[in-house]
Amino acid sequence: MISEQYKSMLGGKSVIRELSEFAAARGKEIGYENVFDYSLGNPSVPVPHTFTDTLIKLLKEKDPMELHGYSPSLGIASVKEKIADSLNRRFSMNYKPEHIFPTSGAAAALAHAFRAVTAPGDEILTFAPFFPEYHPYVDLTGAKLKVVPADTNNFQINFAAMEELLTSKVTAVLINTPNNPTGVVYSEETLKKLACVLTEKAEQFGHDIFLISDEPYREIVFEEKKAPYVSQYYPNTIVCYSFSKSLSLPGERIGYVAVNPECREAETIVQMCGQISRGIGHNCPSSLIQLGVAEVLDETSDLQVYEVNRNLIYDCLIRLGFTCVKPDGTFYIFPKALEEDAKEFCKKALDYDLILVPGDSFGCPGYFRMAYCIETEKVMRSLIMLEKFVKEVYGVKESV
Amino acid sequence: MISEQYKSMLGGKSVIRELSEFAAARGKEIGYENVFDYSLGNPSVPVPHTFTDTLIKLLKEKDPMELHGYSPSLGIASVKEKIADSLNRRFSMNYKPEHIFPTSGAAAALAHAFRAVTAPGDEILTFAPFFPEYHPYVDLTGAKLKVVPADTNNFQINFAAMEELLTSKVTAVLINTPNNPTGVVYSEETLKKLACVLTEKAEQFGHDIFLISDEPYREIVFEEKKAPYVSQYYPNTIVCYSFSKSLSLPGERIGYVAVNPECREAETIVQMCGQISRGIGHNCPSSLIQLGVAEVLDETSDLQVYEVNRNLIYDCLIRLGFTCVKPDGTFYIFPKALEEDAKEFCKKALDYDLILVPGDSFGCPGYFRMAYCIETEKVMRSLIMLEKFVKEVYGVKESV
Numbered sequence: 145m146i147s148e149q150y151k152s153m154l155g156g157k158s159v160i161r162e163l164s165e166f167a168a169a170r171g172k173e174i175g176y177e178n179v180f181d182y183s184l185g186n187p188s189v190p191v192p193h194t195f196t197d198t199l200i201k202l203l204k205e206k207d208p209m210e211l212h213g214y215s216p217s218l219g220i221a222s223v224k225e226k227i228a229d230s231l232n233r234r235f236s237m238n239y240k241p242e243h244i245f246p247t248s249g250a251a252a253a254l255a256h257a258f259r260a261v262t263a264p265g266d267e268i269l270t271f272a273p274f275f276p277e278y279h280p281y282v283d284l285t286g287a288k289l290k291v292v293p294a295d296t297n298n299f300q301i302n303f304a305a306m307e308e309l310l311t312s313k314v315t316a317v318l319i320n321t322p323n324n325p326t327g328v329v330y331s332e333e334t335l336k337k338l339a340c341v342l343t344e345k346a347e348q349f350g351h352d353i354f355l356i357s358d359e360p361y362r363e364i365v366f367e368e369k370k371a372p373y374v375s376q377y378y379p380n381t382i383v384c385y386s387f388s389k390s391l392s393l394p395g396e397r398i399g400y401v402a403v404n405p406e407c408r409e410a411e412t413i414v415q416m417c418g419q420i421s422r423g424i425g426h427n428c429p430s431s432l433i434q435l436g437v438a439e440v441l442d443e444t445s446d447l448q449v450y451e452v453n454r455n456l457i458y459d460c461l462i463r464l465g466f467t468c469v470k471p472d473g474t475f476y477i478f479p480k481a482l483e484e485d486a487k488e489f490c491k492k493a494l495d496y497d498l499i500l501v502p503g504d505s506f507g508c509p510g511y512f513r514m515a516y517c518i519e520t521e522k523v524m525r526s527l528i529m530l531e532k533f534v535k536e537v538y539g540v541k542e543s544v
Numbered sequence: 545m546i547s548e549q550y551k552s553m554l555g556g557k558s559v560i561r562e563l564s565e566f567a568a569a570r571g572k573e574i575g576y577e578n579v580f581d582y583s584l585g586n587p588s589v590p591v592p593h594t595f596t597d598t599l600i601k602l603l604k605e606k607d608p609m610e611l612h613g614y615s616p617s618l619g620i621a622s623v624k625e626k627i628a629d630s631l632n633r634r635f636s637m638n639y640k641p642e643h644i645f646p647t648s649g650a651a652a653a654l655a656h657a658f659r660a661v662t663a664p665g666d667e668i669l670t671f672a673p674f675f676p677e678y679h680p681y682v683d684l685t686g687a688k689l690k691v692v693p694a695d696t697n698n699f700q701i702n703f704a705a706m707e708e709l710l711t712s713k714v715t716a717v718l719i720n721t722p723n724n725p726t727g728v729v730y731s732e733e734t735l736k737k738l739a740c741v742l743t744e745k746a747e748q749f750g751h752d753i754f755l756i757s758d759e760p761y762r763e764i765v766f767e768e769k770k771a772p773y774v775s776q777y778y779p780n781t782i783v784c785y786s787f788s789k790s791l792s793l794p795g796e797r798i799g800y801v802a803v804n805p806e807c808r809e810a811e812t813i814v815q816m817c818g819q820i821s822r823g824i825g826h827n828c829p830s831s832l833i834q835l836g837v838a839e840v841l842d843e844t845s846d847l848q849v850y851e852v853n854r855n856l857i858y859d860c861l862i863r864l865g866f867t868c869v870k871p872d873g874t875f876y877i878f879p880k881a882l883e884e885d886a887k888e889f890c891k892k893a894l895d896y897d898l899i900l901v902p903g904d905s906f907g908c909p910g911y912f913r914m915a916y917c918i919e920t921e922k923v924m925r926s927l928i929m930l931e932k933f934v935k936e937v938y939g940v941k942e943s944v
Contacts, residue, residue, distance in 0.1 A: 145715045145751050146809055146816075147660055153819040161617075190608040199832075200603050206589040214794045217561075248648060248797075250826065252840075255825025260547055277822060284823025315545045351545050394614045395831030409546055412554070416546075419553040422677060423684025424824035425655025427648065430833055431795030432599075474873070 159505045167499045180513040180526035181499045187392035189445040198439040215428045217418045219246035223438040230441035235373040238405045243416040248429045249398040250360045250386035256417045257382045262287040262315045270318040271450050272507035276504045291507045299326040300334045312349040322361040325513035326478040327471020329371045339378040356380045359402040363382035363444045365473035379406035392445045396433045450475040453516040453523045460527045475517040482538045486512045496533040548924035559905045567899045580926035581899045582914035587792035589845040598839040609764045615828045617818045619646035624836040630841035635773040638805045645817040648797040648829045650760045650786035656817040657782045662687040663752040670718040672907035691907045699728040712749040722726045722761040725906050725913035726878040727871020729771045739778040755781045763844045765873035779806035792845045848877040853916040853923050860927045864934050875912045875917040882938045886912045896933040
């Protein structure tokens with residue numbers, strides 16, 4: 145019989161997708177170059193040439209049966225080894241290939257991590273504002289996602305609110321730094337305090353609390369800074385990584401789980417991922433793509449454009465009187481709307497062909513997200529329109 | 545906390561994998577060319593050049609942001625259209641792109657199909673002998689796999705045994721034709737009778753019974769025959785396809801779900817697959833690979849070798865006194881062992897470097913599987929060894 149559970153989900157369309165479809169439709173009317181589409185987090189800079197060249201070389205030179213043959217259920221050994229080496233080199237870790245499990249992007253990595261360290265009925269804590277897909281990702285495992293309200297002052301962790309929700313039912317905590325939608329990077333201080341709280345509570349409850357660190361934006365940090373590497377602060381950390389953003393490969397669905405070598409039963413957790421795959425139909429990412437990214441692990445796309453865009457947008461927002469935390473990385477910014485209902489605000493912005501996403505589905509009403517992975521020239525034109533929108537609708541502050 | 549459910553699965557290693565690992569280890573001792581490894585269903589003929597050429601062309605010519613960008617959550621529109629057209633052309637169907645959902649191989653296709661038409665607690669019926677992975681595939685959805693005993697006379701469906709197990713708890717029936725491990729193709733007569741039984745029982749129970757048709761071997765049929773196309777016989781049919789075998793691309797994880805246009809709520813089921821993906825972390829197969837296979841939908845690898853191998857092996861088995869149903873397709877054969885315990889039989893064969901898989905894990909004890917996707921020259925050498933084994937251990941029949 146047709147599953148009522150999944151059928152009933154069909155009504156609840158993603159707000160981001162809806163806005164993105166609106167932008168595409170509007171683009172057909174007035175030319176997409178005139179739609180200031182800040183809806184989707186689709187990278188706007190190409191993958192490094194090395195990746196393309198590697199794939200072409202593999203296709204031309206390697207025995208196709210070997211190239212396209214079954215990969216081992218825990219991933220291609222040489223790829224796992226290269227990922228471990230790259231992480232060790234860049235973040236002073238001690239990963240072995242046995243700690244790495246290649247996945248079809250971060251979504252698949254999270255699907256494995258949740259199942260590895262929670263049971264149905266358990267609670268997973270995350271922090272607002274958060275990527276709205278966390279809800280179906282978690283809820284469909286049988287665990288429950290609980291959301292700690294935001295600290296809107298700086299979008300670090302609201303520890304007071306966290307402690308209220310951190311009951312013994314919580315077996316995993318999910319963080320995302322650099323953060324979608326705020327662009328904020330959790331500070332060393334935040335991560336140390338988080339580790340402290342989790343260690344204390346795990347002892348008090350008599351069971352482990354795993355930290356699941358969703359890190360697709362790890363490499364996109366501005367002003368030549370680096371995001372603190374989460375696993376260095378807490379042993380029971382499981383990294384879920386994706387190359388979608390750093391290498392601009394979202395359609396290729398490639399990422400990995402990296403279990404901290406100091407994590408309890410680290411290697412067992414990776415082996416369990418192989419078992420989880422059997423139930424969720426995962427069975428490894430594409431061999432060709434695994435082998436391709438293995439050659440560009442220390443590279444990224446040319447990410448500079450995101451910093452240029454951030455500066456332009458942030459400066460303009462401040463000038464126009466918005467309240468806004470300055471992003472440290474990613475390609476998102478999360479300002480406060482100019483009226484209480486951010487949905488109304490974003491709706492009015494549509495009249496100016498500004499596609500902004502209200503913060504409600506990120507668990508932070510009253511704010512809105514701009515995904516500024518678009519061309520800088522378009523950003524500049526959009527800011528002229530933003531100023532027009534703000535002046536005409538809200539009448540605040542003149543241009544300086 | 546670490547999931548006890550998945551941790552407890554770590555003991556139960558796949559027999560096929562174990563034998564394959566044994567073969568690899570033995571290969572290191574005596575040279576892999578001397579190990580007659582019939583364990584794994586890994587294709588032994590290369591993908592058609594068109595596929596490789598298409599990928600190289602895409603990589604060289606297409607805008608990398610478009611090529612590697614997010615694909616829509618229900619798959620790339622042009623790919624879906626081409627798959628529908630190819631199926632319509634070849635099997636006189638009326639698929640539209642809305643009936644097609646690209647997946648990461650057949651495993652992912654099955655993971656979606658099971659969830660779309662069953663709820664936890666429901667029963668899914670399948671037929672022995674069957675691909676052993678069906679157990680974790682089904683059981684981890686919360687549904688239960690029930691196995692109808694084999695009709696060892698011809699490995700068609702044992703309808704008497706089926707009717708005993710077909711209770712109102714059954715909401716889906718899973719078939720695999722051409723079949724792994726027997727190589728048998730279900731006849732038109734079998735499919736018509738199956739459709740008849742399912743229609744009658746669905747009416748009696750007052751609920752739909754869906755037919756999930758796992759078809760990775762659909763194109764590998766011998767003597768220029770075609771396998772009957774299952775969806776033509778029963779409206780509520782969901783095809784789960786993989787290009788792994790027909791195009792020799794198992795590592796690329798590419799396949800699809802094709803819902804019969806005459807199926808109840810066919811388009812809704814495809815949309816539900818998009819929702820199911822959110823829970824299991826699927827989110828589409830690789831864009832590059834989707835676009836690549838779309839150009840070779842009517843092609844296959846050069847599959848002749850499998851027929852040559854079948855003839856050699858079947859003839860030899862019969863000559864040596866084995867009881868064996870002649871395979872119509874795939875690259876498997878499933879003879880009766882020469883002693884009651886096929887595990888013992890296969891164990892003894894190891895002394896002759898013959899790697900055979902006992903039928904127990906396929907739900908059919910007393911038989912064994914040979915995956916003859918290996919070079920013909922090796923098949924010929926292996927048959928000399930098989931004859932030696934049979935004569936020395938069982939002393940039956942002289943060579944004719």
